[in-house]
Amino acid sequence: MPGIPLRNGGPAARIAVIPGDGIGAEVTPQAVKVLKAVAVPAKRALEFVEFDWSADKYLREGVTLPAGAVEMLRDEFDAILFGALGDPRVPSNQHAADILLGLRFQLDLYVNARPVELLHDRLTPLRDRTEKDIRLMVFRENTEGLYVGIGGNFKKDTPDEIAIQEDMNSRKGVERIIRYAFEYARKNGLKRVCMSDKSNAMTFAHGLWQRVFKAVRQEYADVDSRHLYIDTLAMELVRDPRQFDVIVTCNLFGDIISDLGAQLAGGLGLAPSGNIHPGKTSLFEPVHGSAPNIAGKGIANPLGSVLTSAMMLEFLGWTAEAAALRVAVRAALHENYVTPDLGGEKKTTEVGDWIAARAAKIASTSS
Numbered sequence: 001m002p003g004i005p006l007r008n009g010g011p012a013a014r015i016a017v018i019p020g021d022g023i024g025a026e027v028t029p030q031a032v033k034v035l036k037a038v039a040v041p042a043k044r045a046l047e048f049v050e051f052d053w054s055a056d057k058y059l060r061e062g063v064t065l066p067a068g069a070v071e072m073l074r075d076e077f078d079a080i081l082f083g084a085l086g087d088p089r090v091p092s093n094q095h096a097a098d099i100l101l102g103l104r105f106q107l108d109l110y111v112n113a114r115p116v117e118l119l120h121d122r123l124t125p126l127r128d129r130t131e132k133d134i135r136l137m138v139f140r141e142n143t144e145g146l147y148v149g150i151g152g153n154f155k156k157d158t159p160d161e162i163a164i165q166e167d168m169n170s171r172k173g174v175e176r177i178i179r180y181a182f183e184y185a186r187k188n189g190l191k192r193v194c195m196s197d198k199s200n201a202m203t204f205a206h207g208l209w210q211r212v213f214k215a216v217r218q219e220y221a222d223v224d225s226r227h228l229y230i231d232t233l234a235m236e237l238v239r240d241p242r243q244f245d246v247i248v249t250c251n252l253f254g255d256i257i258s259d260l261g262a263q264l265a266g267g268l269g270l271a272p273s274g275n276i277h278p279g280k281t282s283l284f285e286p287v288h289g290s291a292p293n294i295a296g297k298g299i300a301n302p303l304g305s306v307l308t309s310a311m312m313l314e315f316l317g318w319t320a321e322a323a324a325l326r327v328a329v330r331a332a333l334h335e336n337y338v339t340p341d342l343g344g345e346k347k348t349t350e351v352g353d354w355i356a357a358r359a360a361k362i363a364s365t366s367s
């Protein structure tokens with residue numbers, strides 16, 4: 001993804017790998033395999049260090065994010081490749097909150113970049129839409145909003161229970177993600193930025209988004225900017241996705257709207273994302289979760305994780321290798337060498353092997 005400020009740009013990088021739970025532990029090794037395959041012909045040195053932070057470890061040792069982990073990742077690694085967290089044996093989701101939200105918050109990964117790109121016409125559920133119609137970027141604010149965990153329960157588990165969850169929005173937090181969206185649009189020659197909120201109902205929190213958006217857009221007169229309420233955005237994305245180049249929104253709405261976007265482009269199995277702080281150690285993960293319903297069956301789609309790895313390579317400044325991964329994924333889709341969620345019959349590892357071989361071949365001819 002051009003326009004994302006680089007962490008490294010050199011010929012070597014250290015990657016922390018956190019496969020996590022369920023299908024996270026199945027798709028991530030495929031992405032690592034593909035990354036290794038493409039690094040060799042490109043004469044890049046990629047070092048991978050795996051961490052077993054997961055529901056298993058939490059249940060076994062009571063440990064979620066170990067002490068010192070954030071500083072270690074920040075100081076010793078260029079990027080983090082993450083699978084997914086979530087396990088029915090941990091109904092509180094405590095380990096996922098500590099590890100994933102902990103890393104997002106403590107590494108201050110304020111940009112959640114979620115590209116929505118249709119890579120083959122047959123994959124969209126929208127009638128008569130083609131690849132050229134569905135190509136946009138969702139920027140989700142990633143460190144604030146309803147995810148900060150401020151709130152509580154009063155008279156819990158009684159008929160009189162009250163539950164409160166606070167929506168925390170800072171001027172600094174809102175401004176930096178809106179500014180990032182405009183900068184991204186400008187650097188990539190994209191003409192349109194849409195900010196979405198629910199300021200008609202959430203007058204305090206999203207009133208702030210409105211005021212900041214109005215101020216920041218003045219500095220980007222070369223970019224067309226518009227506002228849509230989130231309900232209207234959901235409707236318009238389905239009605240005509242051609243209207244959008246860049247969408248910027250809050251943490252909760254970004255979470256939801258990017259899943260909608262993922263479905264427009266072939267489903268969760270294909271959707272990549274980056275949790276980014278420009279210039280600092282950042283975390284890359286597929287949009288999907290741990291999918292307990294298919295975990296252990298060997299049929300999880302690894303392409304979301306592979307496309308996530310391509311985003312990570314771009315963050316590292318390795319654009320040719322990132323392109324090789326994307327070309328290989330497109331080829332798999334065109335040859336229907338895919339898992340059952342995309343209508344194929346292949347296993348997770350078969351798709352991983354195929355992509356690794358194809359990407360290595362592409363990288364060796366282009367290096």
Ligand SMILES: NC(=O)c1ccc[n+]([C@@H]2O[C@H](COP(=O)([O-])OP(=O)(O)OC[C@H]3O[C@@H](n4cnc5c(N)ncnc54)[C@H](O)[C@@H]3O)[C@@H](O)[C@H]2O)c1
Pocket residue numbers: 023027083084085086087088093096100268269270285287288289290291292293294299300301302304341
């Ligand atoms: N970033 C994360 O780690 C993350 C994100 C979302 C959900 N979760 C967690 O994951 C668990 C399951 O959540 P969920 O079921 O709502 O969402 P999910 O994304 O895990 O699964 C939703 C649906 O999509 C399918 N799916 C997802 N990824 C796929 C893939 N790669 N290949 C084929 N099919 C795929 C699943 O089989 C399921 O039917 C929960 O514990 C949740 O909290 C974690």
